[in-house]
Amino acid sequence: xxxxxxxxxxxxxxxxxxxxxxxxxxxxxxxxxxxxxxxxxxxxxxxxxxxxxxxxxxxxxxxxxxxxxxxxxxxxxxxxxxxxxxxxxxxxxxxxxxxxxxxxxxxxxxxxxxxxxxxxxxxxxxxxxxxxxxxxxxxxxxxxxxxxxxxxxxxxxxxxxxxxxxxxxxxxxxxxxxxxxxxxxxxxxxxxxxxxxxxxxxxxxxxxxxxxxxxxxxxxxxxxxxxxxxxxxxxxxxxxxxxxxxxxxxxxxxxxxxxxxxxxxxxxxxxxxxxxxxxxxxxxxxxxxxxxxxxxxxxxxxxxxxxxxxxxxxxxxxxxxxxxxxxxxxxxxxxxxxxxxxxxxxxxxxxxxxxxxxxxxxxxxxxxxxxxxxxxxxxxxxxxxxxxxxxxxxxxxxxxxxxxxxxxxxxxxxxx
Amino acid sequence: xxxxxxxxxxxxxxxxxxxxxxxxxxxxxxxxxxxxxxxxxxxxxxxxxxxxxxxxxxxxxxxxxxxxxxxxxxxxxxxxxxxxxxxxxxxxxxxxxxxxxxxxxxxxxxxxxxxxxxxxxxxxxxxxxxxxxxxxxxxxxxxxxxxxxxxxxxxxxxxxxxxxxxxxxxxxxxxxxxxxxxxxxxxxxxxxxxxxxxxxxxxxxxxxxxxxxxxxxxxxxxxxxxxxxxxxxxxxxxxxxxxxxxxxxxxxxxxxxxxxxxxxxxxxxxxxxxxxxxxxxxxxxxxxxxxxxxxxxxxxxxxxxxxxxxxxxxxxxxxxxxxxxxxxxxxxxxxxxxxxxxxxxxxxxxxxxxxxxxxxxxxxxxxxxxxxxxxxxxxxxxxxxxxxxxxxxxxxxxxxxxxxxxxxxxxxxxxx
Numbered sequence: 072x073x074x075x076x077x078x079x080x081x082x083x084x085x086x087x088x089x090x091x092x093x094x095x096x097x098x099x100x101x102x103x104x105x106x107x108x109x110x111x112x113x114x115x116x117x118x119x120x121x122x123x124x125x126x127x128x129x130x131x132x133x134x135x136x137x138x139x140x141x142x143x144x145x146x147x148x149x150x151x152x153x154x155x156x157x158x159x160x161x162x163x164x165x166x167x168x169x170x171x172x173x174x175x176x177x178x179x180x181x182x183x184x185x186x187x188x189x190x191x192x193x194x195x196x197x198x199x200x201x202x203x204x205x206x207x208x209x210x211x212x213x214x215x216x217x218x219x220x221x222x223x224x225x226x227x228x229x230x231x232x233x234x235x236x237x238x239x240x241x242x243x244x245x246x247x248x249x250x251x252x253x254x255x256x257x258x259x260x261x262x263x264x265x266x267x268x269x270x271x272x273x274x275x276x277x278x279x280x281x282x283x284x285x286x287x288x289x290x291x292x293x294x295x296x297x298x299x300x301x302x303x304x305x306x307x308x309x310x311x312x313x314x315x316x317x318x319x320x321x322x323x324x325x326x327x328x329x330x331x332x333x334x335x336x337x338x339x340x341x342x343x344x345x346x347x348x349x350x351x352x353x354x355x356x357x358x359x360x361x362x363x364x365x366x367x368x369x370x371x372x373x374x375x376x377x378x379x380x381x382x383x384x385x386x387x388x389x390x391x392x393x394x395x396x397x398x399x400x401x402x403x404x405x406x407x408x409x410x411x412x413x414x415x416x417x418x419x420x421x422x423x424x425x426x427x428x429x430x431x432x433x434x435x436x437x438x439x440x441x442x443x444x445x446x447x448x449x450x451x452x453x454x455x456x457x458x459x460x461x462x463x464x465x466x467x468x469x470x471x472x473x474x475x476x477x478x479x480x481x482x483x484x485x486x487x
Numbered sequence: 488x489x490x491x492x493x494x495x496x497x498x499x500x501x502x503x504x505x506x507x508x509x510x511x512x513x514x515x516x517x518x519x520x521x522x523x524x525x526x527x528x529x530x531x532x533x534x535x536x537x538x539x540x541x542x543x544x545x546x547x548x549x550x551x552x553x554x555x556x557x558x559x560x561x562x563x564x565x566x567x568x569x570x571x572x573x574x575x576x577x578x579x580x581x582x583x584x585x586x587x588x589x590x591x592x593x594x595x596x597x598x599x600x601x602x603x604x605x606x607x608x609x610x611x612x613x614x615x616x617x618x619x620x621x622x623x624x625x626x627x628x629x630x631x632x633x634x635x636x637x638x639x640x641x642x643x644x645x646x647x648x649x650x651x652x653x654x655x656x657x658x659x660x661x662x663x664x665x666x667x668x669x670x671x672x673x674x675x676x677x678x679x680x681x682x683x684x685x686x687x688x689x690x691x692x693x694x695x696x697x698x699x700x701x702x703x704x705x706x707x708x709x710x711x712x713x714x715x716x717x718x719x720x721x722x723x724x725x726x727x728x729x730x731x732x733x734x735x736x737x738x739x740x741x742x743x744x745x746x747x748x749x750x751x752x753x754x755x756x757x758x759x760x761x762x763x764x765x766x767x768x769x770x771x772x773x774x775x776x777x778x779x780x781x782x783x784x785x786x787x788x789x790x791x792x793x794x795x796x797x798x799x800x801x802x803x804x805x806x807x808x809x810x811x812x813x814x815x816x817x818x819x820x821x822x823x824x825x826x827x828x829x830x831x832x833x834x835x836x837x838x839x840x841x842x843x844x845x846x847x848x849x850x851x852x853x854x855x856x857x858x859x860x861x862x863x864x865x866x867x868x869x870x871x872x873x874x875x876x877x878x879x880x881x882x883x884x885x886x887x888x889x890x891x892x893x894x895x896x897x898x899x900x901x902x903x
Contacts, residue, residue, distance in 0.1 A: 156579075162578070163572075163573065164781040167676060167780070171780075173780075254676065254679035255672075256671075256679055258672075260673070263583070286806070287806030288806065361587055362583045362670070364583065364589075390703035394704065
């Protein structure tokens with residue numbers, strides 16, 4: 072069987088069954104990198120020979136390569152956080168998430184690009200679907216590396232929308248789990264209330280397999296015959312403001328799910344959610360000012376003007392406003408639990424539209440902030456495109472702790 | 488006014504009001520260090536002149552010195568985690584908690600001893616109340632440094648009982664806040680579900696002042712006339728197993744609070760809490776095996792035999808057992824919310840007795856594990872002693888997020 076017919080979990084299983092050799096799988100990804108990495112620029116550190124020097128641990132990831140966002144500490148590789156301040160910095164040891172991947176049989180291939188400290192300043196990475204477009208951010212390199220078939224699996228982080236948005240723009244599955252399901256230790260922090268480690272893979276089934284391999288939890292997708300979710304299609308201002316193409320994709324997906332047998336109903340999210348969506352920015356920037364205090368005070372000249380300006384503004388956020396923002400998140404959490412009394416999952420766009428033109432901005436996190444603040448699982452479902460062939464991502468939201476349900480519903484929708 | 492009559496928040500206020508000079512306060516602490524640090528051994532890194540080289544930021548901490556547990560990254564100082572693996576390691580930048588202290592006007596004086604990676608292997612630090620006794624662990628140096636008047640404030644972390652227990656053994660106030668109130672970024676992780684940054688100061692009022700100075704939250708103690716808490720005195724097996732002296736201190740404190748006007752009632756904590764107490768160990772060790780995977784795999788020879796054995800055992804904890812342990816914590820959290828419908832706070836011993844004799848063990852965390860897993864605030868209340876003069880600590884527990892209440896009730900009890 073030719074390995075390039077397979078990727079993600081099917082490739083891992085084929086290797087486990089002996090149908091594909093590890094070296095052929097390796098050649099498949101190395102070939103893709105040789106062909107396109109110079110154009111895409113997904114990696115900030117890549118040494119393929121060094122990565123494969125030690126034999127991988129036996130495990131479900133079957134020696135397949137994994138890309139790690141460059142704010143995550145990785146033994147033997149630099150962790151530079153997209154910042155000149157950290158140029159050439161090599162830390163000791165692995166972040167727990169990296170150790171967990173190695174133990175599952177993954178090979179850490181290299182470090183993928185990140186916006187500066189996972190904030191908004193763009194990377195030089197390009198969208199593999201159209202090099203003139205942004206891949207999104209902040210986990211730009213991880214999303215692009217999976218989209219370009221450089222790796223079958225990659226790791227990123229989300230504070231506002233940094234997993235789901237780049238996954239959507241790059242047309243791959245992205246999984247932001249429930250808060251604290253994956254450890255953030257050894258990850259350069261931007262906001263301790265929001266930072267969440269997330270995963271990328273080609274499809275929802277692939278990202279669920281990857282999550283199960285890392286955690287040992289039962290997250291891999293099983294879709295029993297006759298299982299149909301009750302889907303609430305989110306109605307709120309940011310959804311209504313999405314592009315016509317995105318609104319069309321949402322309507323098309325809703326209809327397809329209903330045809331397949333899902334209960335599909337509109338769900339209006341009211342005032343408490345609009346307030347929480349806005350509050351997320353306050354939490355992120357208030358905590359960001361504290362997480363990046365040393366960098367701001369000792370190396371202001373090495374920060375981008377954009378980040379320096381954002382951090383300067385953040386110094387003045389009053390603590391009572393921050394506490395009110397945390398409270399807004401708690402209220403939305405309670406309200407959301409009520410919403411989930413009548414539907415299993417929510418469906419809405421992952422971003423206002425396809426990837427914006429150019430590399431000057433990573434796009435808007437407006438459709439992600441709420442779920443980052445509430446801490447519930449979110450999965451970007453790839454497979455839909457606009458007229459120009461750019462991916463349009465939809466996201467599934469599930470209750471806190473119902474990560475397996477989120478992944479299953481995402482696979483259901485992906486296959487509609 | 489002689490500065491040595493004052494410490495904690497009263498000293499900070501006296502400096503702010505101009506009644507005490509910063510240099511006199513500095514001389515007070517430096518003198519105590521010169522007199523006793525060689526016997527106590529609270530610091531693993533101390534360079535007093537370097538610490539005071541830059542002028543402190545103006546702020547409520549008024550240039551007072553602060554000790555930082557050596558698993559917390561601190562700019563310009565080594566962060567060695569009590570491990571030969573990390574000998575001489577200097578990381579970039581400050582953990583957010585350190586930045587927050589500097590911004591509040593604190594001077595980072597040095598790094599305080601920690602058990603190896605904040606697990607159980609003891610430090611060489613001695614209890615300032617009796618050098619033949621352990622100060623407890625894992626935040627041994629921070630508790631001892633405050634008890635010996637080397638610093639008025641110090642920072643530690645708790646995963647099992649690593650703030651409340653050493654505070655109790657050393658006779659100082661310890662504050663383990665609600666989970667995630669203080670950032671754990673830049674802290675070497677042992678368990679991402681449990682690790683909590685905590686604070687030490689001479690009294691409950693002092694530690695509340697310190698917490699407010701760092702966070703800007705309204706945590707400083709105000710005790711209005713006529714305010715009396717409803718106190719539930721915890722009845723569970725681990726409390727019944729406490730030493731006679733400790734049981735006596737608990738009874739005496741309960742009676743004193745009732746005399747002052749508090750409602751004091753017994754509260755039996757049943758099966759769900761006993762299960763959760765045991766489950767905390769499973770969570771800690773399962774996650775510990777992942778947090779210390781790199782150290783275990785690449786430097787087994789540089790781990791203590793005790794930690795190596797614990798980590799070896801932890802490799803085999805099945806994931807379903809870990810998930811059941813997390814579930815036990817969630818069930819206890821729900822049950823505890825019900826308990827707090829009839830009382831404001833809970834009262835129980837901070838440890839089974841006074842500090843054990845010798846330095847071979849840091850003592851038992853049996854009375855702390857439950858609260859670490861549930862994530863609720865806990866304050867060690869100092870001021871009681873056994874017949875030999877060793878401190879006996881009692882702890883106040885409050886609902887999640889009710890940190891100000893925990894501190895207020897602790898001050899109330901301290902003043903009974």
